[in-house]
Amino acid sequence: xxxxxxxxxxxxxxxxxxxxxxxxxxxxxxxxxxxxxxxxxxxxxxxxxxxxxxxxxxxxxxxxxxxxxxxxxxxxxxxxxxxxxxxxxxxxxxxxxxxxxxxxxxx
Amino acid sequence: xxxxxxxxxxxxxxxxxxxxxxxxxxxxxxxxxxxxxxxxxxxxxxxxxxxxxxxxxxxxxxxxxxxxxxxxxxxxxxxxxxxxxxxxxxxxxxxxxxxxxxxxxxxxxxxxxx
Numbered sequence: 001x002x003x004x005x006x007x008x009x010x011x012x013x014x015x016x017x018x019x020x021x022x023x024x025x026x027x028x029x030x031x032x033x034x035x036x037x038x039x040x041x042x043x044x045x046x047x048x049x050x051x052x053x054x055x056x057x058x059x060x061x062x063x064x065x066x067x068x069x070x071x072x073x074x075x076x077x078x079x080x081x082x083x084x085x086x087x088x089x090x091x092x093x094x095x096x097x098x099x100x101x102x103x104x105x106x107x
Numbered sequence: 108x109x110x111x112x113x114x115x116x117x118x119x120x121x122x123x124x125x126x127x128x129x130x131x132x133x134x135x136x137x138x139x140x141x142x143x144x145x146x147x148x149x150x151x152x153x154x155x156x157x158x159x160x161x162x163x164x165x166x167x168x169x170x171x172x173x174x175x176x177x178x179x180x181x182x183x184x185x186x187x188x189x190x191x192x193x194x195x196x197x198x199x200x201x202x203x204x205x206x207x208x209x210x211x212x213x214x215x216x217x218x219x220x221x
């Protein structure tokens with residue numbers, strides 16, 4: 001079967017660091033995407049992990065452990081504009097998103 | 108920067124009517140997708156399209172739905188007889204043929220069925 005789990009909501013303050021976890025179970029796994037979706041807008045690509053380990057891209061980093069079916073997105077130096085939903089999606093020739101994690105950043 | 112475009116941005120239709128949602132993917136992309144997002148819910152995969160045929164579809168994509176690439180630039184989603192529960196935001200996406208094949212999403216068409 002296929003499953004995908006993320007916390008529904010996370011809150012943090014400006015300047016802080018926040019980690020958003022994603023656990024998945026799927027067949028035919030090619031990699032894992034993270035997308036950001038602001039309310040009323042389309043998802044936008046953040047990162048893609050194929051191999052185990054941490055991929056850093058500016059303030060955002062993404063980690064993958066294929067053996068554990070686990071990933072996280074790390075956001076540093078949070079800004080108000082980072083308030084959005086964050087979607088993880090295993091790449092199995094199509095994107096299957098979970099309900100995403102809504103991040104609220106407070107001043 | 109190239110982007111996926113979608114028209115119209117908002118479509119209102121009566122139940123039972125046919126609608127066609129249009130998308131222009133990024134020009135060098137070869138894989139095309141449709142997703143939908145019911146208000147307040149998750150983004151759901153509908154269908155993927157490659158080499159002029161459907162490569163994968165979800166259980167949502169039943170006989171009421173069809174996709175077409177009528178020319179070299181457009182990619183359309185047709186809903187033959189709309190139902191109230193088809194009201195959602197419909198996103199088109201496209202991706203390059205080479206890994207990581209990240210998908211670029213269009214701004215969406217909000218479909219309201221009354």
